Amino acid sequence: xxxxxxxxxxxxxxxxxxxxxxxTGTDPDRLKEEQLRGITIDLGFAHLDLGDVxxxxxxxxxxxxxxxxxxxGAGGIDFVLLVIAADESIMPQTREHFDICRLLGVRTGxxxxxxxxxxxxEMIELVRDEIMEAxxxxxxxxxxxxxVSSKTGAGMDQLKKAIHDLALAxxxxxxxxxxxxxIDRAFSIRGFGTVLTGTLTSGEIKKDQEIELIPGxxxxxxxxxxxxxxxxxxxxxxxxxxxxxxxxxxxxVERGMVLTVPHVFRSTQILDVRLLLxxxxxxxxxxxxxxxxxxxxxxxxxxxLIGQDTINPGESVYAQLRLDAPVFxxxxxxxIIRQFSPTITIGGGTILHPNPQKHKSTDKQTLDALxxxxxGDLAEKITILLATDAKRAMDxxxxxxxxxxxxxxxxxxxxxxxxxxxLVMLPAPAPILVLPHVVxxxxxxxxxxxxxxxxxxxxxxxISKEELRKRLYDDxxxxxxxxxxxxxxxxxxLSFLEDAVALHGREVQLTTEGQQVRELIxxxxxKAGYQAPTFSDLQNSIEADPEEIRRIFFWMLKEKILVKLSxxxxxxxxxxxxxxTQIKAKFAPGAKFGVAEFKEVFDFSRKHAIPLLEHLDRExxxxxxxxxxxxx
Ligand SMILES: Nc1nc2c(ncn2[C@@H]2O[C@H](COP(=O)(O)OP(=O)(O)OP(=O)(O)O)[C@@H](O)[C@H]2O)c(=O)[nH]1
Ligand SMILES: [Mg+2]
Numbered sequence: 001x002x003x004x005x006x007x008x009x010x011x012x013x014x015x016x017x018x019x020x021x022x023x024t025g026t027d028p029d030r031l032k033e034e035q036l037r038g039i040t041i042d043l044g045f046a047h048l049d050l051g052d053v054x055x056x057x058x059x060x061x062x063x064x065x066x067x068x069x070x071x072x073g074a075g076g077i078d079f080v081l082l083v084i085a086a087d088e089s090i091m092p093q094t095r096e097h098f099d100i101c102r103l104l105g106v107r108t109g110x111x112x113x114x115x116x117x118x119x120x121x122e123m124i125e126l127v128r129d130e131i132m133e134a135x136x137x138x139x140x141x142x143x144x145x146x147x148v149s150s151k152t153g154a155g156m157d158q159l160k161k162a163i164h165d166l167a168l169a170x171x172x173x174x175x176x177x178x179x180x181x182x183i184d185r186a187f188s189i190r191g192f193g194t195v196l197t198g199t200l201t202s203g204e205i206k207k208d209q210e211i212e213l214i215p216g217x218x219x220x221x222x223x224x225x226x227x228x229x230x231x232x233x234x235x236x237x238x239x240x241x242x243x244x245x246x247x248x249x250x251x252x253v254e255r256g257m258v259l260t261v262p263h264v265f266r267s268t269q270i271l272d273v274r275l276l277l278x279x280x281x282x283x284x285x286x287x288x289x290x291x292x293x294x295x296x297x298x299x300x301x302x303x304x305l306i307g308q309d310t311i312n313p314g315e316s317v318y319a320q321l322r323l324d325a326p327v328f329x330x331x332x333x334x335x336i337i338r339q340f341s342p343t344i345t346i347g348g349g350t351i352l353h354p355n356p357q358k359h360k361s362t363d364k365q366t367l368d369a370l371x372x373x374x375x376g377d378l379a380e381k382i383t384i385l386l387a388t389d390a391k392r393a394m395d396x397x398x399x400x401x402x403x404x405x406x407x408x409x410x411x412x413x414x415x416x417x418x419x420x421x422x423l424v425m426l427p428a429p430a431p432i433l434v435l436p437h438v439v440x441x442x443x444x445x446x447x448x449x450x451x452x453x454x455x456x457x458x459x460x461x462x463i464s465k466e467e468l469r470k471r472l473y474d475d476x477x478x479x480x481x482x483x484x485x486x487x488x489x490x491x492x493x494l495s496f497l498e499d500a501v502a503l504h505g506r507e508v509q510l511t512t513e514g515q516q517v518r519e520l521i522x523x524x525x526x527k528a529g530y531q532a533p534t535f536s537d538l539q540n541s542i543e544a545d546p547e548e549i550r551r552i553f554f555w556m557l558k559e560k561i562l563v564k565l566s567x568x569x570x571x572x573x574x575x576x577x578x579x580x581t582q583i584k585a586k587f588a589p590g591a592k593f594g595v596a597e598f599k600e601v602f603d604f605s606r607k608h609a610i611p612l613l614e615h616l617d618r619e620x621x622x623x624x625x626x627x628x629x630x631x632x
Contacts, residue, residue: 002052004053004054004056004078004167005076005238006055006079007057007080008080008083009060009094009097010062010093011062011094012061012062013085015083015085017040017044017059019150020046020059022153023159027044028044028045029059030044041063042061045240055167058076067096068291068298071336072295072296072297073184074097074104075104075199075294080101082098082112084112086113086119086123086127098135099278103278103334104335104336105350108143108170111135111140111143111145111146112148112159114149114150115151124147128147146158173237173238175237179211180202180404181260182297183196183197183254183255183259184198185197194244196253196257197243200236203261204234204235205235205259207233207234209222210262211260212264213258215267216252218252221245222244222245223244225241225242227240227242255297256296256297256327257328258328265404266328268326270320271320271321271323271329271351271356272353273335273350274349274352275316276314276315276316276349277316277346280346283310283311284303286308286309287304290303291343292336293337299327300324301321301322301324301337303321304320304321305361306320306359318367318371320358322358331373331403332350332403333350334349335349335351336348353388353402369387369388378413379413379417382399382417386434393477394433396410396411396432397430399414423436426480434480434483439480446472447488450463450502458510460555463502465496485501489504492504521553521562522572524538524541525575529575530602532569534568535568561573569607576615579612583598584631587631588631595627620632
């Protein structure tokens with residue numbers, strides 16, 4: 001079974017709604033006001049069962065005031081029925097709707113000459129000629145042109161057959177893509193709650209599944225689904241779908257929101273695009289306010305040009321759109337822009353980057369990146385999306401939140417890129433993606449940073465890992481930091497000394513002067529032996545800059561050349577070693593001795609003896625049992 005969505009298009013009163021009614025038996029003008037005034041104001045819907053093809057019709061208003069509503073419908077169609085009244089032929093909104101379909105990338109359609117009952121056959125041929133001329137070079141060049149009368153029913157069978165054949169000829173929408181349902185109507189049914197309707201433009205939706213509405217991020221559960229008025233457990237791409245949501249108020253939802261899977265996508269207010277200004281439009285100046293239409297949403301936006309200050313009619317450029325309100329778009333989506341006032345369609349194009357950085361108007365480099373996003377293959381596009389990301393690394397989900405590809409597809413393409421060395425893919429719940437040249441420059445910066453640290457801090461072993469991470473990797477995932485560090489250690493460029501990172505093979509460097517002070521301090525402590533001197537003793541007995549003494553004293557503590565047992569009890573390491581040797585000489589392993597005995601052996605005061613014994617306990621040289629020590 002094939003599902004297609006067919007949209008009408010054409011000038012007011014040319015019989016679009018009458019045609020839909022003649023085809024389906026359903027009057028798409030459902031509003032009272034529409035029936036009273038005999039015009040379509042908002043989108044209307046109907047469906048037709050053609051055996052192996054189910055057609056959902058989206059009927060749009062032709063009135064120039066309601067093009068905005070037409071746009072909300074045209075976004076989701078598979079093909080168009082361009083309806084032209086035989087007695088009027090091509091009129092302004094025929095052209096505007098046709099332009100819109102072209103700009104939105106509608107791929108195919110059928111031209112319907114309606115109201116043939118009102119004219120003679122020569123007139124039909126004249127209209128046909130005009131159509132031929134108007135469609136040259138467009139997606140409708142060579143399309144079937146079918147004369148009908150919605151009033152008498154003439155030509156309806158031929159039209160149905162053409163719709164059927166075209167529906168089967170077009171590429172079906174892939175159903176494995178991410179769910180997207182741009183909302184075109186929201187209403188509430190007593191006892192049922194809030195219902196949203198729209199054309200399921202991609203993916204599928206199931207009863208009871210969790211969904212998210214963007215913008216806004218509202219999450220809810222699907223309580224019920226209808227397709228063409230029938231309850232169903234599942235709807236697929238290409239179906240007009242009504243979704244009943246649990247626990248959602250009507251006030252929380254509106255046309256323009258997109259119903260999608262939860263926790264994947266984000267809204268955006270800035271878009272990089274390829275924009276075509278219609279030949280019929282006036283030149284468009286940089287930063288002029290326009291109306292942006294995508295899916296079913298309309299938002300005010302400014303067009304920021306890059307490297308030029310005007311777009312000329314008929315010109316196609318890369319530009320940035322800055323929106324007044326958030327929208328949900330993906331790479332490859334098409335959009336329309338309309339003049340702020342009076343509201344006429346002036347252009348449209350394709351979204352290249354749905355969440356870019358802000359560009360300066362002089363930033364010509366951006367143009368190259370946009371060119372690749374426009375015409376490169378998927379691998380090149382992924383490279384550009386990563387290269388232009390502010391953080392220089394993205395996880396797979398973040399990347400796919402710009403592309404919206406089926407999960408397995410994005411995993412496969414990234415794995416392939418990683419295998420050929422075009423991408424570094426680091427294992428994580430959502431694998432982290434970094435470009436190889438980013439890794440290389442991070443490694444270079446890391447070495448420079450560590451080397452600078454050594455220069456500034458010659459007495460320290462190295463920079464602490466956390467400090468290094470903060471300096472260079474603060475905005476990057478931890479996995480990237482680890483990967484770069486491990487890579488450098490493996491290549492023997494860096495060493496890890498406990499929590500510090502040092503250049504490989506580097507010893508702590510002292511200046512000649514520093515070295516002299518160090519020797520003086522060492523000699524002083526060695527001479528003092530068991531009688532640990534205080535820090536002020538040290539300062540009074542060495543001739544050197546007191547600040548330098550301090551610095552080197554603390555460095556020696558850090559390097560464990562000197563060992564501090566309490567605030568005024570510092571020993572040289574060799575003194576402590578000597579104490580151990582002497583104890584071992586005096587007592588056998590497992591022997592017990594008290595504080596008094598210990599004092600006697602070394603002629604220590606209690607002030608020295610207790611901290612020393614505690615130190616030996618900490619070193620697991622002795623163990624305290626009551627008031628005694630056991631030699632271990
Ligand atoms: N004689 C004749 N009248 C038609 C035919 N199709 C539509 N009409 C009449 O034309 C008028 C407009 O028809 P609609 O179907 O409302 O036109 P529309 O294109 O939907 O108009 P909008 O939605 O407002 O743009 C109505 O009075 C219809 O009865 C036709 O084939 N022959
Ligand atoms: Mg109508």
